[in-house]
Amino acid sequence: MKTGVMDPELRKELQHLDGVKAEWDVTMAGHTSLRVGGPVSCLLRPLNLAGLQTAVQVLNQNNYPYFILGRGTNLLVQDAGIKAVAISLEEGFSQVERNDGKVKAGAGLRLSRLLRFCLQQNLSGLEFIAGIPGSVGGALRMNAGTPAGEMADVCEAAHLVLADGALARLDRTRLPFSYRRLDLPPAAVVVGAEFLLTVSSREHMRQRIRSLLKARKDKQPWRLPSAGSVFKNPPGDFAGRLIEAVGLKGVRIGDAQISPKHANFIVNRGQARARDILALIHLAQQKVSQEFGVHLELEIEVVGNHHNGS
């Protein structure tokens, strides 16, 4: 992502946008599940669609970089932070409603709340999100999932705000989902999603959710901050198995550690810095490449400047 110093005029304009709250120099450690990361220049919280549309228009007209912050559960923000605007949809985009077998959810809605709603409505299909801590928008963008299912299986349509502020509804035939990814039009923001679900028994769904959560707790570290799986699984194999096989399970740099419970997780044992986590990432990539000839591709997203001022 291109980053840059903000023009004072743009700062003034963002500060006074209708229907948008602006905060300045916000430390990302407080907004990411890894609990690391320096400040973002500005955090915008649009409270409604018109506010978001104007914010996106203004940022694009000024060619100023921005990114969408979901719940920050798949992000590693550099220690120096990032000279860019983060846009959070948590406040104005968390509605959820049912229309027959369809559920329409705002991008800022937590996945846990979406799942609770589906359970109340006896609508099955999204049980696989149990234990995934993101938002609807982040989950769509990442095509979040597990072997039990992924967003691509149930997403009927996505509602977007495009770079010029225009609205678009893309149905599933126009949503290019792939493994842990959905390619969106450049600079587009997901504002909501429609899911096609099937009526089912609440008790049956409950049991399924319980068993998925138990499997997760048995296999994954859940008491310490992390960003879930660090690497994508290479075709036909598991990143965790490869990292364990090269002897890195439990290895620590500073307060960052390759989890002794699941080698594809890096946990923050207290005061980890992004640079410690990145050092573990490079170590795992190097060793796995040397010993198995396999390149481990990142699943988490690294954002930010390497050094202050760059």
Ligand SMILES: Cc1cc2nc3c(=O)[nH]c(=O)nc-3n(C[C@H](O)[C@H](O)[C@H](O)COP(=O)(O)OP(=O)(O)OC[C@H]3O[C@@H](n4cnc5c(N)ncnc54)[C@H](O)[C@@H]3O)c2cc1C
């Ligand atoms: C303990 C733990 C377990 C996890 N388990 C799983 C798992 O089983 N399966 C899995 O797939 N993931 C898992 N994750 C990773 C993560 O929760 C998912 O990728 C989740 O979907 C990310 O959602 P988020 O809202 O936190 O997105 P963020 O991390 O905030 O953002 C992720 C990406 O999506 C973009 N984005 C976010 N919102 C929008 C939007 N509205 N419009 C456009 N782009 C947007 C961001 O810019 C960024 O590029 C886990 C994470 C943790 C911490």
